[in-house]
Amino acid sequence: MTELVKSQMRWQRKDLLGIRELSAEEIIFILDTADAFKEVGTRDIKKVPALRGKTLVNFFVEPSTRTRTSFEIAAIRLSADVINISANSSSLTKGETLKDTAKILEANHADIIVLRHSSSGAPQFLAERLTSSIINAGDGAHEHPTQALLDLYTIRSRKSAVAGLHVVIIGDILFSRVARSNIFGLLKLGARVTLVGPSTLVPREFEKLGVAVSYDLDRVLPTADVVNLLRIQHERQRKEYFPGIGEYIRLFGLTKERAKLLKPDCLIMHPGPINRGVEIDSELADGAQSVILDQVTNGLAIRMAVLYLCGGISGQ
Amino acid sequence: MDGGAISRALRRIAHEIIERNPDLASVILAGIPSRGVEIARRLAGLIESLAQIPIGTGVIDVSMHRDDVGKRAELPRVQASRLPLPLEHKTVIIVDDVFYTGRTVRAAMDAISSFGRPARIQLAALIDRGHRELPIRVDYVGKNLPTAVGERVRLRLENVDGEPDAVWLIKEEKA
Numbered sequence: 001m002t003e004l005v006k007s008q009m010r011w012q013r014k015d016l017l018g019i020r021e022l023s024a025e026e027i028i029f030i031l032d033t034a035d036a037f038k039e040v041g042t043r044d045i046k047k048v049p050a051l052r053g054k055t056l057v058n059f060f061v062e063p064s065t066r067t068r069t070s071f072e073i074a075a076i077r078l079s080a081d082v083i084n085i086s087a088n089s090s091s092l093t094k095g096e097t098l099k100d101t102a103k104i105l106e107a108n109h110a111d112i113i114v115l116r117h118s119s120s121g122a123p124q125f126l127a128e129r130l131t132s133s134i135i136n137a138g139d140g141a142h143e144h145p146t147q148a149l150l151d152l153y154t155i156r157s158r159k160s161a162v163a164g165l166h167v168v169i170i171g172d173i174l175f176s177r178v179a180r181s182n183i184f185g186l187l188k189l190g191a192r193v194t195l196v197g198p199s200t201l202v203p204r205e206f207e208k209l210g211v212a213v214s215y216d217l218d219r220v221l222p223t224a225d226v227v228n229l230l231r232i233q234h235e236r237q238r239k240e241y242f243p244g245i246g247e248y249i250r251l252f253g254l255t256k257e258r259a260k261l262l263k264p265d266c267l268i269m270h271p272g273p274i275n276r277g278v279e280i281d282s283e284l285a286d287g288a289q290s291v292i293l294d295q296v297t298n299g300l301a302i303r304m305a306v307l308y309l310c311g312g313i314s315g316q
Numbered sequence: 317m318d319g320g321a322i323s324r325a326l327r328r329i330a331h332e333i334i335e336r337n338p339d340l341a342s343v344i345l346a347g348i349p350s351r352g353v354e355i356a357r358r359l360a361g362l363i364e365s366l367a368q369i370p371i372g373t374g375v376i377d378v379s380m381h382r383d384d385v386g387k388r389a390e391l392p393r394v395q396a397s398r399l400p401l402p403l404e405h406k407t408v409i410i411v412d413d414v415f416y417t418g419r420t421v422r423a424a425m426d427a428i429s430s431f432g433r434p435a436r437i438q439l440a441a442l443i444d445r446g447h448r449e450l451p452i453r454v455d456y457v458g459k460n461l462p463t464a465v466g467e468r469v470r471l472r473l474e475n476v477d478g479e480p481d482a483v484w485l486i487k488e489e490k491a
Binding site for chain 1 (some may be wrong): 377379380381382383385387388389390391392393394395396397398426427429430431432
């Protein structure tokens with residue numbers, strides 16, 4: 001009976017731009033779809049014909065290896081044809097505007113465009129102008145929806161439900177699209193969220209979103225069900241925001257000593273790439289509480305689900 | 317078709333499956349969600365009580381194998397498929413509620429082949445409403461129900477829909 005009640009919702013979006021505009025029901029729909037695609041990874045033949053005849057363009061204006069690769073494998077497993085374009089190989093370096101480049105991609109019959117861009121809102125800009133499906137693979141400090149979805153999926157599969165959990169996000173929140181997407185998703189699914197980091201990178205304004213802000217990690221850790229450590233983004237840091245690596249580790253690094261404060265079943269997550277010895281001690285990253293590699297595997301199932309859903313909708 | 321007619325049809329299909337498959341231990345009933353799964357479950361129960369032998373069942377979701385992805389305005393929920401493995405030397409019987417164009421069954425055969433290579437694949441459907449578009453036929457049919465293209469077959473099963481078992485033929489009312 002519940003099976004049919006659950007199946008009432010139908011997916012209707014051709015674009016995935018952010019978590020903010022999704023309903024809790026849509027988020028759960030994507031996570032459930034990812035369950036089905038995770039099963040595909042256990043078959044003899046791990047490839048399904050769902051997107052046969054479709055062309056996917058991985059359009060990465062900002063460098064990224066893991067996200068791009070994950071999208072590429074996901075697309076191949078769905079039988080789509082994949083083209084990769086990076087910033088230095090595109091005409092953007094010759095002064096072409098984003099809109100013109102995108103129009104060219106569309107004229108070449110790109111059915112799905114996966115966009116990583118340094119400007120917040122770039123995916124939405126394209127989605128409003130193109131009939132292709134646009135998938136946001138990270139835009140500036142705005143959102144990184146598939147990362148948040150794979151984090152939610154990983155939490156759900158380890159803890160059975162997200163609602164009621166206490167999730168602590170540590171580090172550079174201000175510049176982090178991963179943090180923003182995670183905050184939206186976690187709150188929609190009923191988790192309690194605490195942000196911890198240097199006050200310059202975790203301003204009190206975040207409390208308006210409905211999360212708690214703390215500058216005392218040792219006080220927060222004992223009640224955490226999940227800690228999500230964000231990478232210190234050296235490339236985005238300006239000196240005035242940041243006290244120095246040594247002080248950061250002393251106050252906010254997840255050291256072996258500090259990890260003793262955690263509940264034994266608390267999950268340790270990190271979106272990668274890890275700065276070993278900065279956000280987290282190397283041993284903890286490889287330890288029993290770490291689900292960092294699960295996140296990578298689940299990312300594939302999530303991206304297959306997102307490409308299947310958005311790419312499967314007629315843009316006409 | 318009421319509840320009694322549905323159970324009689326299923327009982328007859330169970331007998332036919334037993335008759336046509338001397339090696340019942342190698343039979344797997346693979347239901348297509350959601351009503352095909354329920355029909356497969358009932359058939360397995362019937363065969364088990366008639367032949368006193370456990371029957372393997374599975375779920376085969378065809379969404380990822382359909383040939384019209386990208387042509388629809390909305391997508392239904394996908395379920396994980398699961399089949400008792402390995403499929404080699406097995407007879408997989410696809411179980412569907414209503415057989416119509418044959419495209420769902422084609423997709424189901426494609427899905428099954430990604431799990432392995434069964435010795436044979438057969439097809440059971442509670443209703444065959446005609447209008448097939450592919451060279452596929454039903455091996456075990458509960459009821460042949462000739463329909464017009466504009467008509468709809470509405471099937472309800474107790475355990476899936478929370479309504480008593482029944483089949484209706486509905487003429488589309490054009491507004």
